[in-house]
Amino acid sequence: MAENEPLIIAFCCHYCAYAAADLAGSMRLQYPTNVRVLKLPCTGKLEVNYLLTAFERGVDGVIVAGCLEGGCHFLEGNLRARRRVERAREILGEIGLEPERVEMFNLSSAEGPRFAQIVTEMSTRLTKLGPSPLRPERTTLEEGVRELTLQAEANLSGEKHDRCQP
């Protein structure tokens, strides 16, 4: 991957976007390779701090991809996620980072081409915006994203942590 190519994290719902990404692969669709997919049981699991932590690690953009509105497996997880994405955008604006670096998309599991289109669209947008001012050098960034993925997996598996350890 080129040093200046944007790095994107995609938080994908297990029931739609993750399957759509899988389908995009099965269909041999071409889309930018700079996206790292992180599976969520539902976008309703997404918290604002997941998004902010991703930016803190230096990613250039974040995609949140959930089910079509009205089609959430857990009824309204995707609607809640949309509001959380809005809140994260407000906070990014408040600290001086472009809010358009994060966006919520809705798609169904049958929309492999749409997934490829979303990644391409975000990649183009982020290339235009330029790298995040918080971005470390490439290897540190990749390492940070890997760590983040592991952390998210641990959170999702319900691993306990001590909340009073700064």
Added chain:
Amino acid sequence: MIVANRKNIREIRDMIKDHKRVLLVGCGTCVTVCLAGGERETGILGSALRMALKLDDREGVVVDECTIERQCDDAFIDALGSHGAEYDAICSFGCGAGVQALAERFPKTAVYPGLNTQFMGILEAQGVWTEKCSGCGNCRLGEFAGICPITRCSKRLFNGPCGGSRDGECEVREGLDCAWQLIYDRAREIGMLDKLESIATPHDWSSGLDGGTRKVVREDQCIAGLGPKA
């Protein structure tokens, strides 16, 4: 519960501008429930603040966060152990009582508020909190069918509504219920209208905010030698 909302990031950033090591302390009680200063919100602010400082070229500043069960109780601050003293500033995400409890516990450390404490209230609907109690120290809810005219009437009237009550709404702000309409409706519902016929006596404000810090002492609960300061 005590309801608060967070200060904006710029304000917090300005408060801590002279410090190199800052600990954000969340509180696991009221402000967690009102989604202002619990573990999650403190984490969000921690991330946002670290990014804001980095964007300001102040990368060397350490911002850590942790959350304790209850800031307003010194025994729970024990959970912080010696961590507090390792920082040159603490930003509390508790209510005003929490901020001051931390300041008392760490006398040599600067302590700042991360929240604006608003009121004592209840959860009206998901994400909406409304004020219900002013803590006047002399509760008279029994006289007013369980609805407080001090907190909920814009003019704090004790003897019926003013002329600004229109269709159950207060003239002061759109969407604000007229407390006296609520009092009347509820008194009628529970058969207490006769109580409203007598003139309510003036309120004893001496138990209120004026006259310095209020204190509640339960002698039977005090431990000898560890009693309250005179």
